[in-house]
Amino acid sequence: MRRGLSILSRAVLLSSSTISKGGIYECLLFKYGIFINQNVSTLTDVSPAEREQLSHTRNIGISAHIDSGKTTLTERILFYTGKIRDIHEVKGKDGVGAKMDSMELEREKGITIQSAATYCRWKDKQINIIDTPGHVDFTIEVERALRVLDGAIMVLCGVGGVQSQSITVDRQMKRYDVPRVVFINKLDRMGANPWRVINMARDKLRLNAAAVQIPMGLEEHHAGVVDLIDRKAYIFEGPKGETVTAIEVPTDFKADMEARRKELVERLSEVDDEIADLFLSEAEVPPDVLHAAVRRATLALKFQPVFMGSAFKNKGVQLLLDGVSRYLPSPTDVSNRALALDENEASFQLPCSPSGPFVGLAFKLEEGRYGQLTYLRIYSGRVKKGDYIINMSNGKKVRVPRLVRMHSDEMEDINAASAGDIVAIFGVDCASGDTFTDGTQRFAMTSIRVPEPVMSLALIPKAPEQMGNFMKALTRFQKEDPTFRVSSNSETGEIIISGMGELHLEIYVERMRREYNVECEVGKPKVSFRETIRQRAEFNYTHKKQSGGSGQFGRVIGYIEPLPDTGEQVSTEGPRRFEFDNALQGNDIPPEFHPAIEKGFAEAANSGALIGAPVENVRVVLQDGASHPVDSNELAFRVAAIQGFRQAYQNASPIILEPIMKVEVTIPSEYQGTIMGDLNRRKGIIMDSTTSGDDCIIQCEVPLNSMFGYSSVLRSNTQGKGEYSMAYSHHSPVTRDLEEELTTAFSKSGGRAGSASA
Numbered sequence: 224m225r226r227g228l229s230i231l232s233r234a235v236l237l238s239s240s241t242i243s244k245g246g247i248y249e250c251l252l253f254k255y256g257i258f259i260n261q262n263v264s265t266l267t268d269v270s271p272a273e274r275e276q277l278s279h280t281r282n283i284g285i286s287a288h289i290d291s292g293k294t295t296l297t298e299r300i301l302f303y304t305g306k307i308r309d310i311h312e313v314k315g316k317d318g319v320g321a322k323m324d325s326m327e328l329e330r331e332k333g334i335t336i337q338s339a340a341t342y343c344r345w346k347d348k349q350i351n352i353i354d355t356p357g358h359v360d361f362t363i364e365v366e367r368a369l370r371v372l373d374g375a376i377m378v379l380c381g382v383g384g385v386q387s388q389s390i391t392v393d394r395q396m397k398r399y400d401v402p403r404v405v406f407i408n409k410l411d412r413m414g415a416n417p418w419r420v421i422n423m424a425r426d427k428l429r430l431n432a433a434a435v436q437i438p439m440g441l442e443e444h445h446a447g448v449v450d451l452i453d454r455k456a457y458i459f460e461g462p463k464g465e466t467v468t469a470i471e472v473p474t475d476f477k478a479d480m481e482a483r484r485k486e487l488v489e490r491l492s493e494v495d496d497e498i499a500d501l502f503l504s505e506a507e508v509p510p511d512v513l514h515a516a517v518r519r520a521t522l523a524l525k526f527q528p529v530f531m532g533s534a535f536k537n538k539g540v541q542l543l544l545d546g547v548s549r550y551l552p553s554p555t556d557v558s559n560r561a562l563a564l565d566e567n568e569a570s571f572q573l574p575c576s577p578s579g580p581f582v583g584l585a586f587k588l589e590e591g592r593y594g595q596l597t598y599l600r601i602y603s604g605r606v607k608k609g610d611y612i613i614n615m616s617n618g619k620k621v622r623v624p625r626l627v628r629m630h631s632d633e634m635e636d637i638n639a640a641s642a643g644d645i646v647a648i649f650g651v652d653c654a655s656g657d658t659f660t661d662g663t664q665r666f667a668m669t670s671i672r673v674p675e676p677v678m679s680l681a682l683i684p685k686a687p688e689q690m691g692n693f694m695k696a697l698t699r700f701q702k703e704d705p706t707f708r709v710s711s712n713s714e715t716g717e718i719i720i721s722g723m724g725e726l727h728l729e730i731y732v733e734r735m736r737r738e739y740n741v742e743c744e745v746g747k748p749k750v751s752f753r754e755t756i757r758q759r760a761e762f763n764y765t766h767k768k769q770s771g772g773s774g775q776f777g778r779v780i781g782y783i784e785p786l787p788d789t790g791e792q793v794s795t796e797g798p799r800r801f802e803f804d805n806a807l808q809g810n811d812i813p814p815e816f817h818p819a820i821e822k823g824f825a826e827a828a829n830s831g832a833l834i835g836a837p838v839e840n841v842r843v844v845l846q847d848g849a850s851h852p853v854d855s856n857e858l859a860f861r862v863a864a865i866q867g868f869r870q871a872y873q874n875a876s877p878i879i880l881e882p883i884m885k886v887e888v889t890i891p892s893e894y895q896g897t898i899m900g901d902l903n904r905r906k907g908i909i910m911d912s913t914t915s916g917d918d919c920i921i922q923c924e925v926p927l928n929s930m931f932g933y934s935s936v937l938r939s940n941t942q943g944k945g946e947y948s949m950a951y952s953h954h955s956p957v958t959r960d961l962e963e964e965l966t967t968a969f970s971k972s973g974g975r976a977g978s979a980s981a
């Protein structure tokens with residue numbers, strides 16, 4: 224139990240949502256009386272009946288470069304599926320605006336920050352649509368949103384083709400293995416040319432894409448599409464294109480149809496054996512064989528079928544929905560990996576079975592008028608209104624008071640939901656990324672370890688009366704995003720926000736202004752340095768004070784040492800490791816003082832002597848000590864522990880660590896020399912450099928401290944054509960020069976934590 228307590232107090236002390244593997248659950252699950260009786264080996268696979276039932280579900284995302292028509296397309300999808308009664312245009316004259324229109328801030332920055340969700344029925348399919356965050360700076364959110372999707376529609380503009388944000392979207396879909404269909408939109412616009420766009424997708428994105436349709440006319444002559452597989456032409460009649468009419472393929476398009484059908488078969492033959500055999504024998508490929516091959520190859524991520532039309536002119540959307548139903552995966556077509564918490568977070572495939580144990584992932588939170596709304600993707604089992612479910616990250620048992628299906632900002636009450644569904648629960652307190660189960664097993668859908676923040680800045684509302692809203696906003700942001708943390712500097716009284724990068728923090732400051740009406744005074748961003756030790760050192764400290772009346776007495780003896788290297792990169796994810804080992808024998812220090820001693824050591828480790836940064840990877844071993852029958856108390860032992868730690872620390876060969884980022888820069892090849900030179904000046908280590916079409920992709924590791932303001936430098940060095948993404952890699956010792964600079968600044972400031980910056 225002593226060990227359990229030690230882990231528990233460590234987690235609390237670190238006040239983070241990161242929880243280490245075993246101990247805390249045992250305490251909490253024990254406390255809540257939860258009986259565990261199931262493990263990975265008892266799971267059964269999805270039954271044929273369940274598979275058939277789930278074959279009617281699609282969970283998809285729609286991603287595109289800004290202004291490609293994503294919102295306009297979604298509006299049509301909702302209209303044709305009967306979800307909304309009328310179509311409202313983006314910035315339309317009726318002033319209503321499209322249903323899924325996104326935040327003003329997203330529009331300005333060209334990135335999706337908040338995702339929206341909706342659902343609709345198309346023929347025999349239930350389609351859940353999730354809007355995905357676009358920027359990798361929100362890695363954890365992007366990962367979770369993409370994780371809950373089974374497939375995606377990638378929208379490309381018929382005129383602009385593959386644009387900068389399409390490249391980002393493509394990278395994400397590849398990174399997370401999301402099968403997709405492509406929709407080339409805006410074929411009614413001047414200059415539209417779908418064949419140019421397909422070539423761009425092949426060259427710039429290296430997609431094995433081929434059209435499954437050809438357009439009947441372009442620009443103002445765009446009247447409909449010809450389906451290449453079934454050899455049928457379609458026009459869209461009625462005031463809103465709601466009537467899809469199949470017509471004889473006009474003679475003018477027949478030759479083109481046959482040529483493009485051949486191209487489709489040829490592309491598929493490169494990745495599918497069945498089609499390859501037919502192609503080589505020059506046999507006719509029947510429509511059903513071709514449909515099945517398109518589906519197989521799309522799911523295998525080896526092919527992307529291309530649809531076309533004009534969302535704005537109501538052309539082609541219904542056929543795209545047929546394509547989503549036909550070619551994108553059902554929940555049982557994709558593999559969902561979960562982590563077995565009892566088995567060292569070993570990853571295994573969780574069958575998407577409605578009759579399995581309940582497992583759901585909270586992937587998005589929203590603070591509403593009636594409390595917290597939590598979006599849940601159900602991976603296994605069923606959940607009913609009124610059920611009790613367990614939050615795996617804190618062991619708490621909660622009731623599901625209300626279960627709803629979301630339709631943008633509206634909701635529909637439902638009584639139950641099962642594996643493969645995306646629903647929302649009301650009034651349940653949890654954080655984004657939490658996994659819920661029915662308590663019969665201990666699985667999690669994402670690692671409970673969350674990356675530690677690497678950058679922070681001080682923040683204070685300009686007007687004191689805005690303090691209430693300011694605090695409300697901080698509480699909400701922290702809950703929504705586990706990589707966003709808030710702390711306060713006890714010496715200066717400043718509020719410090721920490722996160723995964725400059726942009727990440729910038730977005731929150733901006734949201735504070737727009738959504739909460741709070742203008743803030745913002746400090747200079749600072750890198751989160753850490754400290755650690757390289758060797759063992761002893762302490763033997765007596766805290767003694769005699770000032771008339773009762774005095775203070777406490778003595779601690781022991782040593783501190785670096786924690787053994789476990790081989791895992793402890794600093795990338797998971798808490799800063801601090802361990803306390805109580806190796807006392809006998810009763811020289813009475814047990815009631817032990818917790819105060821542990822607290823004192825942990826407190827001292829929160830701020831190292833070099834620059835006041837948190838000390839990581841250290842074990843404190845308490846071997847001996849002494850107490851006084853009258854003068855010993857908790858405070859005396861806490862102080863003795865703090866001083867004991869400091870005494871040993873200076874002999875333990877302490878060093879400062881800084882965050883190192885994995886940076887990927889994509890630039891037109893002509894700028895390669897300039898950009899590499901600049902990265903070298905920033906103390907970057909180039910790991911790899913490849914070319915893709917006209918682009919050069921540089922992978923490197925660079926200290927975060929030298930990446931401030933990089934986006935504007937990259938922009939001006941490449942005439943706006945370069946882009947980069949950055950993710951935390953690890954902490955590494957700083958150079959001697961930087962160490963000197965930081966320690967001097969720290970001592971000049973009188974040892975105020977957080978004052979060290981370079």
Ligand SMILES: Nc1nc2c(ncn2[C@@H]2O[C@H](COP(=O)(O)OP(=O)(O)OP(=O)(O)O)[C@@H](O)[C@H]2O)c(=O)[nH]1
Nearest residue numbers: 289290291292293294295313408409412533534535
């Ligand atoms: N001519 C034409 N215009 C279109 C079409 N689809 C969308 N648009 C227009 O293009 C503009 C952008 O469309 P949106 O639907 O807002 O595009 P989006 O991709 O959702 O854009 P963001 O949400 O801002 O990223 C709007 O003015 C639309 O009316 C189309 O098929 N043809």
